[in-house]
Amino acid sequence: MKKDNEKEHNRHKIVGSLLRNDEALEKVIASGKNVVVDFSQCNFISVAGLEWLESMLLKAGSGKAKVNFVDIPPTLYKVFKVARIPSILDACGSPIVSSVNPNC
Amino acid sequence: MPTTITEQDLGLMDQVNSLARKARLAAAVFSQYSQEQVDNIVKAMTIAAINAAQDLAVSACEETKMGLVEDKIQKNLVASEFQFHQIRNKKTVGIIKEFPEDNMVEVAEPIGVILALSPVTNPTSTIIFKSIACAKTRNSIIFSPHLMAADCSNKAARIVYEAALAAGAPRDFITWIDKSPRLRRVTELLMAHPEVDLVFATGGTHMVKAAYSSGKPAIGVGSGNTPVYVHKSANITAAATDIIISKTFDNGTECPSEQTLIIDDEISDQLLSEFKRLGCHVCSAEEVDKVAETVIDARTGGMNYKYVGQPANLIAEHSGFTVPADSKILLCPMLGELRRHKLVVEKLMPVLGYVTVHSDQEGINRALDINYAGGTGHTAGIFADDESVIANFSEAINAGRIIINSPTSIGGLGGVYNNLNTTLSFGCGTGGGNITTDNVGISNLINYKRVPRRSNFIMSFQTTKNLYINPGSLDHLRELKTKTAFIVTSKSAAKRGHLALVTERLPAHTRVDTFSEIDAEPDFDTIARAIKRMKQSPPDTIIALGGGSVIDAAKIIRLFYEHPNLNLAEVAVSFLDFRHRLAVFPQETSIQLVAIPTTSGTGSEVTPFAVLSLHDGEDPISLNVGTADEHKTSAQKRKVSLIDQVLLPDIAIIDANLTKTLPKDITVDSAVDALTHSLESLVSSFASDYTDGLALEAMRLILEALPAVLENPSNVLLRHKLHNAACLAGMAIGNASVGLNHALAHSLGVVFGIPHGRANGVFLLSTLPHNAKIPTKFTAVSSYPLWIADEKYARAAQFLNLPVDEKAEKGSSREGLKQALIVALRRAVFDLLQSCGQPKSIAELGISEQQFQKELPKLVRLAFEDLSLRTNPSLPLQEEVAQLFVEAYPPRSRP
Ligand SMILES: [Fe+2]
Numbered sequence: 001m002k003k004d005n006e007k008e009h010n011r012h013k014i015v016g017s018l019l020r021n022d023e024a025l026e027k028v029i030a031s032g033k034n035v036v037v038d039f040s041q042c043n044f045i046s047v048a049g050l051e052w053l054e055s056m057l058l059k060a061g062s063g064k065a066k067v068n069f070v071d072i073p074p075t076l077y078k079v080f081k082v083a084r085i086p087s088i089l090d091a092c093g094s095p096i097v098s099s100v101n102p103n104c
Numbered sequence: 105m106p107t108t109i110t111e112q113d114l115g116l117m118d119q120v121n122s123l124a125r126k127a128r129l130a131a132a133v134f135s136q137y138s139q140e141q142v143d144n145i146v147k148a149m150t151i152a153a154i155n156a157a158q159d160l161a162v163s164a165c166e167e168t169k170m171g172l173v174e175d176k177i178q179k180n181l182v183a184s185e186f187q188f189h190q191i192r193n194k195k196t197v198g199i200i201k202e203f204p205e206d207n208m209v210e211v212a213e214p215i216g217v218i219l220a221l222s223p224v225t226n227p228t229s230t231i232i233f234k235s236i237a238c239a240k241t242r243n244s245i246i247f248s249p250h251l252m253a254a255d256c257s258n259k260a261a262r263i264v265y266e267a268a269l270a271a272g273a274p275r276d277f278i279t280w281i282d283k284s285p286r287l288r289r290v291t292e293l294l295m296a297h298p299e300v301d302l303v304f305a306t307g308g309t310h311m312v313k314a315a316y317s318s319g320k321p322a323i324g325v326g327s328g329n330t331p332v333y334v335h336k337s338a339n340i341t342a343a344a345t346d347i348i349i350s351k352t353f354d355n356g357t358e359c360p361s362e363q364t365l366i367i368d369d370e371i372s373d374q375l376l377s378e379f380k381r382l383g384c385h386v387c388s389a390e391e392v393d394k395v396a397e398t399v400i401d402a403r404t405g406g407m408n409y410k411y412v413g414q415p416a417n418l419i420a421e422h423s424g425f426t427v428p429a430d431s432k433i434l435l436c437p438m439l440g441e442l443r444r445h446k447l448v449v450e451k452l453m454p455v456l457g458y459v460t461v462h463s464d465q466e467g468i469n470r471a472l473d474i475n476y477a478g479g480t481g482h483t484a485g486i487f488a489d490d491e492s493v494i495a496n497f498s499e500a501i502n503a504g505r506i507i508i509n510s511p512t513s514i515g516g517l518g519g520v521y522n523n524l525n526t527t528l529s530f531g532c533g534t535g536g537g538n539i540t541t542d543n544v545g546i547s548n549l550i551n552y553k554r555v556p557r558r559s560n561f562i563m564s565f566q567t568t569k570n571l572y573i574n575p576g577s578l579d580h581l582r583e584l585k586t587k588t589a590f591i592v593t594s595k596s597a598a599k600r601g602h603l604a605l606v607t608e609r610l611p612a613h614t615r616v617d618t619f620s621e622i623d624a625e626p627d628f629d630t631i632a633r634a635i636k637r638m639k640q641s642p643p644d645t646i647i648a649l650g651g652g653s654v655i656d657a658a659k660i661i662r663l664f665y666e667h668p669n670l671n672l673a674e675v676a677v678s679f680l681d682f683r684h685r686l687a688v689f690p691q692e693t694s695i696q697l698v699a700i701p702t703t704s705g706t707g708s709e710v711t712p713f714a715v716l717s718l719h720d721g722e723d724p725i726s727l728n729v730g731t732a733d734e735h736k737t738s739a740q741k742r743k744v745s746l747i748d749q750v751l752l753p754d755i756a757i758i759d760a761n762l763t764k765t766l767p768k769d770i771t772v773d774s775a776v777d778a779l780t781h782s783l784e785s786l787v788s789s790f791a792s793d794y795t796d797g798l799a800l801e802a803m804r805l806i807l808e809a810l811p812a813v814l815e816n817p818s819n820v821l822l823r824h825k826l827h828n829a830a831c832l833a834g835m836a837i838g839n840a841s842v843g844l845n846h847a848l849a850h851s852l853g854v855v856f857g858i859p860h861g862r863a864n865g866v867f868l869l870s871t872l873p874h875n876a877k878i879p880t881k882f883t884a885v886s887s888y889p890l891w892i893a894d895e896k897y898a899r900a901a902q903f904l905n906l907p908v909d910e911k912a913e914k915g916s917s918r919e920g921l922k923q924a925l926i927v928a929l930r931r932a933v934f935d936l937l938q939s940c941g942q943p944k945s946i947a948e949l950g951i952s953e954q955q956f957q958k959e960l961p962k963l964v965r966l967a968f969e970d971l972s973l974r975t976n977p978s979l980p981l982q983e984e985v986a987q988l989f990v991e992a993y994p995p996r997s998r999p
Contacts, residue, residue: 044136047129047275075136082216083132084299 010034015041018049021056029056032063037091040071050083057087067091109293116290119281123246123290124299126276127217130244131301133274135214137242139197145271146188146240152267153184153232153260160228160263163256168224170413175354179226179517179528183233186519187526191546196241200550207559213551214242216301219294221315223307225357225412225452226528227253228260230306233528235264235278241549246300247280248291250307254283295320304544306529316537323544325529326536328359329450329479330512331471333497334375335464335488336368338509343487344378347456350511352432356453357413360483360505360516360530363450364438364457364474366467372460376435384433385416392436394423396446399455406478407451416454442470448477464493468500475501481535485512504531504541518543561887565794567835568699568710570755573828575820578759581609584698590643591618592634592658594650600765602702606649617641622650624859625717625743626657628672634661635668647698648753651774652706652860655699656714659751662697663689676716676744689748699753702762704826705774705861707781707834709756714746742854745971752838758831760824768814771826772940773861775810778802778830779936780864784843785836786900787875787893788975789886795840796896798832800903805829807904807932811939843976845871848988851966855959856951865942866949868933869999870991872897876926879978893977898925906932930999938998946993956993963989 010033012025028035045053060067069091072080080088086096109117137145153160161176195201201210218238222230231247238245249257258280265278281290291311295303295318303322305315312324334343351362367375376386387395399419401408411419416434420427427434433454438445447457461467475484484503488494498506505524507515518524525543533541542548572580589610597603598620607616619634638661648658664670667690675687699709708714763771782802785795809825816822848871849863876894898921901908906928908921937944946956964986967973973980980988 045133047126047133050129050133078135079132081132082135083129085129 011036011038013038013041017044017046018042018053019044019046020048021052026056029060029063029065029067032065034066034068035060036068036070038071039069039073039076042073042076045076045079050079050085050088053091054085054087057091061087068093113289113293116286116293120290120293120297123279123281124217124294124297126279127244127246128299130274130277131214131216131242134242134244134277137197137274139195141272142197142240142242143192145268145273146191146236148267148271149236149239149264150184150188152263153180153236156260156263157181157184160232160256160260163259164228164253167256168227168253168413170225171354171357172413176226176229179229179354180232182514182517182520182526183229183528184236186517187233187236187545190519190526191237191240194240194546196546196550200552206556208554208556211553211555212241213553215549215551216243217299218243218245218302218304218549219248219291219300219320220245221248221291221303221305221307221311222250222253222257224250224253225359226306226354227257230528231257231260232264233526234304234306235261235268237546237549239268239273239277240546243549244274244277245279245304246294247278248287248294249280249283251283251287254281254287258282302549304529304549312537323529323531323540323548324538325544326481326532326538327450327478328363328482328530328532329448329474329477330360330363330483330485330503331366331474331479331501332362332364332485332487332512333366333467333471333493334368334371335467335486335490335493336370337490337493338371338487339489340371340375341378342509344375344382346487346509346511348379348382348384348432350513350515351456352454353511353513355413355415356451356455358513358516359450359452360507361452361513362456362485363479364448364459365435366470366474367458367460368467369460369462379433379435382432383428383430384435385420385427385431386435387437389437389439391420391423391425391434392438392447394425395419395434395436395455398423399451399453400446400449405446406449407453411455412452414453419453419455443473443477448474450478464496467493468497471497471501475503479503481532481538481541482530483507483512483516485510485515502533502535504533504535505543516543558889563790563792563839563887565792565839566712566749566752567838568753568756571710571758571831572755573758573831575760575824577757578605578609578700578761580755580757581606581698582611584611584645584755586611586614586643586645586696588615588641588643589617589645589647590638590641591616591620591647591649592622592654592661593618593620593648594622594654595620597649597654597702600702602649602700602762605762606647606700615641617643622654622657624653626653626660627717627719631657631660631664631716635665638665643695645696645698647700648709649700649702651701651703651770652708653715655701655706655708655753656716658697658699659708659714659753660716660746662693662695663746663751666690666693666695672716672744675748676746687748689746689750691750693750696755697753698755698757700757700759700762701827701830703766703770703774704760704763704823704830705777707778707830707832707837709753709758710831710834711838712747712749712751713838714751715743716746718742718744742966743850747971756831758827760820760827763823763827764818764820766817766823768817771813771817772810772942773859773865774830775806775813775826775861776865776868776937776940776942777861778826778833779806779810779933780845780849780861780868781833781837781842782806782829783868783872783900783933784845784972784976785833785840787896787977788840788843789883789888789977790975791840791896792887795836798836799840800900802829802833802836803900804904805832807936810936814940841975842972843871844875844973844978844980844988846972847967847970847976848963848985848992850970850972851963852946854966855963856949856955858949862943862949865937866944866946867988867992868937869930869944869996870988872930872933873926873999874980874984874988875977877978880981880984881979883974883976883979885974891977894922894926897929898922901925901929901932904929904932927999934996934998945995946989947995953993960986960989 157180303315510521519526527543529544531540
């Protein structure tokens with residue numbers, strides 16, 4: 001997996017396929033800083049990638065750091081929507097609970 | 105699903121949740137895969153399954169103690185190789201189908217997480233089949249194997265999963281419930297789990313029922329009981345071989361396999377001896393009883409599962425008689441009442457019942473008896489050469505697959521003997537309590553997203569083909585190709601001398617008959633009388649001489665004369681969109697219709713419309729030419745419109761000489777009608793560039809010529825302008841129709857007997873500003889996706905060169921100018937009506953406020969159901985229609 005760490009500490013771009021953990025991002029999170037994760041250059045996410053995102057968000061949450069996912073391509077956002085992992089949806093700013101609508 | 109989680113279940117929930125979550129994440133990740141990636145995975149799985157076909161068949165036989173290794177190998181190959189062959193080129197990702205003629209595409213959306221139940225009879229083949237189908241459709245699948253086949257099933261799942269993973273499939277997209285005494289409970293908990301999107305159940309009735317009760321979408325399959333009719337027209341030796349191949353396949357475990365044969369008497373001896381020759385045993389009556397005793401569970405009346413997939417000799421032995429070890433099938437004659445025979449049910453073993461019949465009818469009826477003894481919706485078969493018996497059989501029997509002249513078991517699997525989809529899951533439709541009769545496969549595991557593109561309205565422009573214009577054009581009649589003419593006209597035409605003008609111009613030797621009984625509101629009795637007259641001397645030409653009602657009547661007379669059985673109710677049906685209307689008009693006509701308008705108003709000479717009055721209580725259902733006489737004249741209560749291009753006259757003669765003597769009131773009434781036509785067609789939702797020009801020019805001619813005609817009633821040149829204007833506006837409404845103002849006017853006209861043009865006039869000053877406002881509700885069926893009524897009114901004012909307030913003209917805002925132009929148009933209409941002394945409000949018609957209020961609900965109802973509303977640029981709400989009536993009552997002041 002390619003990584004492209006930008007200068008600013010609180011912004012991290014994921015490039016290419018997210019197949020497993022991203023060490024650079026883990027370090028940023030470990031520092032306890034708020035971080036914005038830019039998905040604009042990410043083109044695939046695997047099951048392991050999803051699991052890692054969830055665990056990373058869990059760590060950040062316990063360290064009270066805020067993580068925001070931004071610039072998510074629709075294909076990936078759809079993966080997040082289908083996977084229905086609450087912490088990931090939360091990081092996208094998406095509500096977690098699906099509402100029950102009347103049938104028609 | 106009414107699943108209550110007990111304390112015992114809590115221990116299982118970890119397992120259940122873990123399976124569900126794995127499948128959920130895999131489904132999410134799978135959504136990113138391309139067709140190419142998916143196809144590579146499917147190929148790898150198929151190769152692995154083919155390589156493991158024998159190993160898995162052996163495992164299945166060892167574990168389940170059912171069926172035959174040789175045949176289970178074949179089933180594994182059907183599930184892998186045959187299925188692959190059928191789906192390899194099918195699209196399951198992205199746009200999977202295009203419908204160019206419908207301007208639509210279909211895009212695939214995966215189902216998500218599928219919980220799949222697999223049976224004991226076909227354990228490994230079902231797993232292979234469903235796994236490959238799920239990979240092809242980007243779904244994840246959790247297998248719940250049958251407890252008695254869990255090891256071989258899960259082994260099959262692991263083999264195809266590992267091959268898929270190596271080819272790049274998402275981790276855990278195939279998972280399975282491990283063998284344990286709690287397997288069934290885990291399955292039930294998963295069925296109710298929120299992460300499961302679909303339950304795909306192949307297996308025992310209990311599990312299929314549970315799947316359907318889970319509250320989840322479910323694909324289940326029903327139980328079978330395959331009747332096979334061997335008709336006397338069949339190839340007997342081939343039928344015998346096919347039936348043996350089929351019934352012995354995997355020792356009869358295939359649910360589409362033959363259960364009871366219905367054999368035509370004429371061929372039964374020959375067929376049975378062929379069976380015997382090929383190694384089947386035909387049981388004696390005594391042996392049949394013994395077999396039935398053994399293989400039928402006395403408690404349930406169904407088959408004894410102990411004998412499912414067991415060989416024939418073992419079943420005979422357990423029944424207390426011996427047959428050769430290699431006996432293929434125990435054929436059991438079913439004597440006595442078939443419907444109550446023990447063996448009438450499904451027998452998934454080499455036990456095959458049979459009855460003989462004496463006719464096709466009896467054959468199909470006995471097949472129905474078997475079909476309805478627990479096998480509706482599943483499978484049936486027939487051996488016959490006679491196409492009519494095949495057709496009758498297929499019509500009568502309720503089965504999702506009716507196999508002709510081939511083995512029903514392997515035939516039902518699809519792809520071997522026929523082009524059915526390859527499957528191991530046989531949908532049975534509602535006959536088997538299922539949602540589909542399909543051979544369930546990849547097409548059932550996709551959500552189809554239909555993406556229709558907006559279709560442009562195909563508009564046409566139609567009008568009367570031959571117009572003869574200018575004063576004096578009546579002379580065209582001298583060249584008219586006719587030998588027998590029928591003149592439809594009114595009494596006043598004779599009085600005004602028009603009739604003579606026509607008859608003296610018709611070619612010499614033309615036989616002429618005249619019907620001059622058309623009044624202002626012709627009804628069906630009048631039409632019928634005219635037709636009766638026509639029959640006495642059949643004409644080649646109808647000449648309509650008069651105003652709109654005469655020309656309308658002539659259109660209807662021609663239609664019903666040529667098509668006497670036509671039902672008025674069927675051609676006068678209301679519609680929302682003329683392209684999809686129910687009414688079908690006969691298009692053949694051999695009589696030419698010549699329209700000669702003597703008023704300048706309706707433009708009926710160039711429109712495809714005709715209005716007819718119906719008497720109170722008259723039901724158009726009963727109206728055709730034959731019944732009209734029976735209807736007594738009573739107060740006229742409503743009008744129906746006939747609309748079709750076949751009503752268009754062939755020739756119109758627009759000769760203003762005929763309007764010179766038109767009285768002032770009729771001149772103004774009809775000119776106001778024509779003005780309304782131009783104003784309404786201009787903003788109609790079906791207006792086009794073709795009708796706009798006509799509408800604008802008609803408007804200009806009326807505004808200029810009407811006041812001048814009133815000053816100079818016998819000036820033919822001015823009359824000519826008005827006459828042309830009415831015809832141009834007629835062409836505009838003939839193609840763009842009218843709107844709200846006509847709906848209100850029709851209603852007022854019917855309730856208070858107000859002439860049409862005058863009724864139109866009292867609403868114009870309300871409908872103009874109403875339609876110029878942004879609508880509360882836009883009209884949904886429009887030929888263009890814009891609302892531009894205000895722009896069009898403004899454009900009309902500009903075209904008419906109407907004076908605009910200087911302030912607005914100089915003002916900066918375009919909107920301001922537009923509004924000023926609309927006011928200018930309203931003023932022009934007001935001034936025109938004023939100068940002609942025409943009523944501009946309902947009060948001026950002499951209708952008392954009390955009368956008006958009393959009839960208001962009816963006025964609103966009639967206006968609201970008027971067809972004219974459909975093409976108005978806005979769809980007025982009922983309360984708006986009421987408001988428009990109320991507003992139109994008091995006298996008006998200049999805008
Ligand atoms: Fe009209």
